[in-house]
Amino acid sequence: MLEVRDLSVSFGAVQALTSVSFDAEPGAVTAVLGANGAGKTTLLRTISGLVKPKEGSVRFDGGALLGRNVETIARLGVSHVPEGRGVIEELTVEENLRLATLWCLRRQQRQGAIAEILELFPRLQPFRKHNASTLSGGERQMLVLGRALISRPRLLLLDEPSLGLAPMVTAQLMALIRAQTEGTDLTVVLVEQNARSALSVSHHAVILNLGRVVVSDAAVTVATDAALRRHYLGF
């Protein structure tokens, strides 16, 4: 379980996050929603260690994440798929996947794990030995999701996975995320601008506005509260 308490982050004079607190449960998807600039990306980057906060605490399964460096946090089972996907274009699809296995799997196990992921995302199979630069937007999203899952993470941080994707692809993606989460102890934090599709697969929703938490409630509740939706989420 992820516990974020009183997290405050500033970049020079700009206060990006102020006293953000929320929990994310295992086996569930927690959506983090809000307008552009609300601080959603900063929140994920702080959890994964790319950004150092001014104050606050981030604990996962009882252990503190703050103060550790990025690689160490990743090796604790935290997979962060950043904004813009982060496909390493100069490497092949297979190399992208293999890279993620280097710290956690022995050589014999790596091929098997790659095969499993390619079964999950059959669209990627024909591109296995091709440079990732040849992939389309949807395929890249599959690749980075596969790359995030291959190390069997315990905490999955997804930053706007639906960005730039067609609605049908988005729906498939969201369904897949939900399927990977239910019945497991994987904790998923899903940052999305596309609040509607995010709410459809999440169990819990947190809405950020100008760096503060304004709503933290069950996803169903948020989805059905029309006034709330219109005010913060625009639909």
Place this chain on the structure above:
Amino acid sequence: MSLFLDYSLNGIANGMIYATLALALVLVYRATKIINFAQGAAGMLTTFIAFSLLSRGVGYWWAFVLVLVIGFAIGAATERILIRPLHGRSELNPVIVTIGLLVVFEGLAGAIYGNASRGFPAAFSQSGLRVGSTTIAFSHFDVFILVAVLILMAGTLVLFRYTAIGLRMRASAFSREIARLLGVRVGILLSLGWGLAGIAGSLAGLLVAPTRSFGPYYMDLILVYGFTAAVIGGLESPVGALLGGLIAGLCISYVGGYLGSGLEPLGALALLMVALMARPEGIFARPAARRV
């Protein structure tokens, strides 16, 4: 005609040395997007250390290997101590720091070893090989240069393509942040890259030393020739470094042969300018997309 052959063979031998230095520059550039202007001087310093060891009676090959290891250490230490703190700031800072390091190395060598030019022993005979009834301008030592550099190149290629460390190094070079998010300990790999470059630089220093009287500044021209070779070959691949080295070596040798050895630096400058103008923007491919 035989002059042409002589110049060509000479160009190939020298070209391999420029390729070695080019490889060092490529390794550093790929890892950290920096040109290490101190690379030649570091090779010079380690060669001086080899010279000290040899004068104390240490066996040639022991000194050779030891000095390569020291080159590795200097390279890794430079990255860790001087370059890492500058990450994220203006791109001119590391350039100036490596220039500063260049003169510090030269000053150290001069201060410790003094000004007198000295000769460095060669591992193999430097007289021309006999082919049939003629002696060609390619000696046993030149063959050694060829073999040593090819082994280095092959080793580098194998490392990058087929090993886990090589994959991590490539990933760290292409996308530092993403690699970190995937659990790659990028810091160590950056030092490793600079360390490998240090090995290449030390090798270059050792290969050049026997062919001239060596003093603190003897690697200056080799560095810029290696830089020229790296630019010609593109700063992205070891194979490019090899090709660039051969092209630079041949061109500079022809200029020196037909126009006089004093004009070699000018010839190299002209070659560098042509190479820089011919590349799409004179800079690497990706930012070209920003051109408005």
Place this chain on the structure above:
Amino acid sequence: MEPAALARSLRLPRQPMVRHLLCALAAGAVLYVLTARLNQYNDYQVGEIAAYVVALVGLSLLTGANGQISLGHGAFMAVGAYTMALLMNHTQTNFILELAAATGVAAAAGLVLGLPATRLKGPYLAGMTLLFALAVPSVADKWPNTFGGDQGLTTTVPTAPGSLSPEEWLAQIQIIGALVVMVLVANLLWSRYGRAFRAVRDDEIAASLAGVHVARIKVMAFAISAGCAGLGGALLSLSTGIVNTGEFPLTLSIQLLAAMVLGGTGTLIGMVWGGILLVYMPQWSTSLSSDFNLGTGANAYLATIIFGLVLIVAMIAAPNGIQGGLRWLWAHRPHPGRGGSDAAAPIPISTGK
């Protein structure tokens, strides 16, 4: 301290060009008195500092205002020095014209090198200018008859008027040169060209979208900077009396870089600190090496090591140099109305661009 802030506090005219001129005249007067009072040797040193300042101002313009790095500045000094020496030895040209020729030929060389340089980013440009610095001396060595070979060519200072001592006269020539160059460059940096330089430094693409002809500006900066170096080289050669390739090795270019960085990249007055560093370094390193009981041969190398360390430490810890530090102190002094930042404020190296 910044001209703008000083002007405000002294209620000088607000026109920058006039302000620069007045400051220069004031400094000139002070220095005139100073040179009269100093002994010959000190006059000689003050003059050398002035000559270096001329060259350093050019480098500061190129790197600080325009963001281009050059490791060949010493070679441009050589071009200017050789030009003047050749004219002195073979013709009867007027002294001022000789200086002008030195400046012009060096500027032309800067134009030639600057053209391909427009397409190069930092490290590539550094590499090319590095090779240039190594190649120029080889030209002189190739044709020893013209260029005087190892011994080189001699230069002579024009006769001093009246009862002025030759050292004082030379120092005044060099000081006038430095002041003139500083005023001209200061005015240039305040003009729309200066704004164009800085725009190109900060973001070439944005600048070209705003209508700046990027390549032209970069070549212009290169040529002007080379011209300053040429003039500085010519003036310096009057002090040494000799022009040969040994006077302009690669280490000179690197020392100029260190002096500029220490003085404060992008500043003009800061170049005086740089000049002081260059002129007094041999003395300091000699006394340092005798303090540590190093051999006599170690002096020159100790100086080189110190210059290298200056570059390294400055980049890591103090990228704005001495003048930058002074400006920071002035801006943070306890005073109700803070001194504003000068439009020509440098700080290129430390901003994350």
